[in-house]
Amino acid sequence: MLEVSGLACERGDVRLFSDLEFVLGEGGLLLVQGPNGSGKTSLLRLVAGLSRPAAGSIRWRGEDIAELREGFARELLFIGHANAVKDELSAEENLAIALELCGRAATPAARAQALERIGLAARARLPARYLSQGQKRRVALARLCLAAEVPLWILDEPFAALDARALEGVVELVDGHLARGGAVILTSHQEVAIAAPVRYAIALGI
Amino acid sequence: MLGGLNTIIARDLRLSMRRRGDVLNHLVFFVIVVTLFPLGVGPEPALLRTMAPGILWVAALLAAMLSLQRLFAADFADGTLEQMLISAHPLGVIVVGKTIAHWLLSGLPLTLLAPILGLQFDLPQKALGVLTLSLAIGTPVLSLIGGVGAALTLGVRGGGVLLALLVLPLYVPVLIFGTGGVGAVLSGMSPSAHLSLLGACLAISCVVGPLATGAALRLACD
Numbered sequence: 342m343l344e345v346s347g348l349a350c351e352r353g354d355v356r357l358f359s360d361l362e363f364v365l366g367e368g369g370l371l372l373v374q375g376p377n378g379s380g381k382t383s384l385l386r387l388v389a390g391l392s393r394p395a396a397g398s399i400r401w402r403g404e405d406i407a408e409l410r411e412g413f414a415r416e417l418l419f420i421g422h423a424n425a426v427k428d429e430l431s432a433e434e435n436l437a438i439a440l441e442l443c444g445r446a447a448t449p450a451a452r453a454q455a456l457e458r459i460g461l462a463a464r465a466r467l468p469a470r471y472l473s474q475g476q477k478r479r480v481a482l483a484r485l486c487l488a489a490e491v492p493l494w495i496l497d498e499p500f501a502a503l504d505a506r507a508l509e510g511v512v513e514l515v516d517g518h519l520a521r522g523g524a525v526i527l528t529s530h531q532e533v534a535i536a537a538p539v540r541y542a543i544a545l546g547i
Numbered sequence: 548m549l550g551g552l553n554t555i556i557a558r559d560l561r562l563s564m565r566r567r568g569d570v571l572n573h574l575v576f577f578v579i580v581v582t583l584f585p586l587g588v589g590p591e592p593a594l595l596r597t598m599a600p601g602i603l604w605v606a607a608l609l610a611a612m613l614s615l616q617r618l619f620a621a622d623f624a625d626g627t628l629e630q631m632l633i634s635a636h637p638l639g640v641i642v643v644g645k646t647i648a649h650w651l652l653s654g655l656p657l658t659l660l661a662p663i664l665g666l667q668f669d670l671p672q673k674a675l676g677v678l679t680l681s682l683a684i685g686t687p688v689l690s691l692i693g694g695v696g697a698a699l700t701l702g703v704r705g706g707g708v709l710l711a712l713l714v715l716p717l718y719v720p721v722l723i724f725g726t727g728g729v730g731a732v733l734s735g736m737s738p739s740a741h742l743s744l745l746g747a748c749l750a751i752s753c754v755v756g757p758l759a760t761g762a763a764l765r766l767a768c769d
Contacts, residue, residue, distance in 0.1 A: 423626020429565035444635025
């Protein structure tokens with residue numbers, strides 16, 4: 342589904358990586374590893390179409406993602422470092438807006454179920470400013486429960502700030518997505534046990 | 548596509564209702580600045596009448612500009628802007644939605660307040676009507692052009708001053724045609740030429756504004 346060839350990334354004057362190639366098919370998991378500052382987040386943002394590569398191409402089902410734009414965005418779920426959670430809105434409202442931005446509106450019942458699955462049922466109506474860092478991360482990740490039909494998930498440090506139980510829950514969601522034939526790209530500093538049918542790893546900055 | 552537009556407008560309005568202080572700040576600023584002039588200049592009806600259009604319009608420009616910094620800054624800081632850039636809706640729709648929400652919270656209340664404040668300057672009824680109409684046509688231009696400035700100054704240190712330097716010169720045509728229309732009525736002429744030109748400004752900024760804002764937002768997040 343996703344083909345990356347000759348990819349190079351520059352931040353300022355520093356070349357983070359060059360000539361990066363990989364192909365990600367159905368059910369494929371790509372783990373991006375490397376020390377801090379090696380370009381993991383930059384790679385994920387390039388693939389998500391948030392920034393332009395210094396060289397190389399990123400193709401989705403044979404077409405350049407820069408030309409596809411919304412066509413690609415509809416097939417993509419990106420959860421970055423920032424949670425995109427508004428302090429003024431409740432977990433429920435945050436989830437509803439995040440889903441509508443992805444173009445997949447869900448019924449209130451489906452949203453409540455997603456929040457319950459991620460362990461936020463009791464806090465669903467509380468303004469997000471009263472939530473802890475880990476709970477805000479869960480609000481952002483609750484979208485995964487309702488994004489089964491989105492083929493490509495790009496997750497930047499999804500497990501940061503999560504406790505052991507929530508981590509397990511997210512691993513389960515990723516497992517389920519891979520088993521359905523979705524593709525996942527993720528970065529993590531933790532070792533996680535994901536049962537992927539096809540598994541690749543890229544080590545940056547080594 | 549309309550669904551995306553409604554989502555963004557409803558979201559921005561709801562967020563503002565949860566932080567009412569931010570919205571009220573620039574309206575109070577507008578009221579106070581406009582009220583200071585009659586107090587400072589003195590009760591000379593003829594003088595006040597001539598000054599009125601300029602004072603009301605300049606105060607409206609400054610009040611609109613004060614509210615611009617918030618347009619994208621919060622979304623930029625918490626990562627929502629990234630999600631908007633890779634949203635299923637075209638970026639143009641999102642920018643237009645945010646601009647409409649900004650106008651509903653800044654331009655529209657300014658337009659509605661202006662005729663009441665205009666009474667302090669002894670403006671005749673017909674001039675008050677034209678003032679309101681000119682603000683109704685002109686304030687959307689302020690939001691549209693201001694959006695470009697707000698997007699360009701995202702993440703820049705001292706962005707507030709830079710925003711003023713970028714945006715205020717672009718507001719000059721709106722200021723000239725807006726005040727010109729009211730001035731024309733006061734001297735017994737028809738304001739239609741000024742209002743038409745103001746309408747032309749609106750038409751141009753409707754086309755150019757969202758495109759330029761979108762491009763600037765992509766740059767800011769790169």
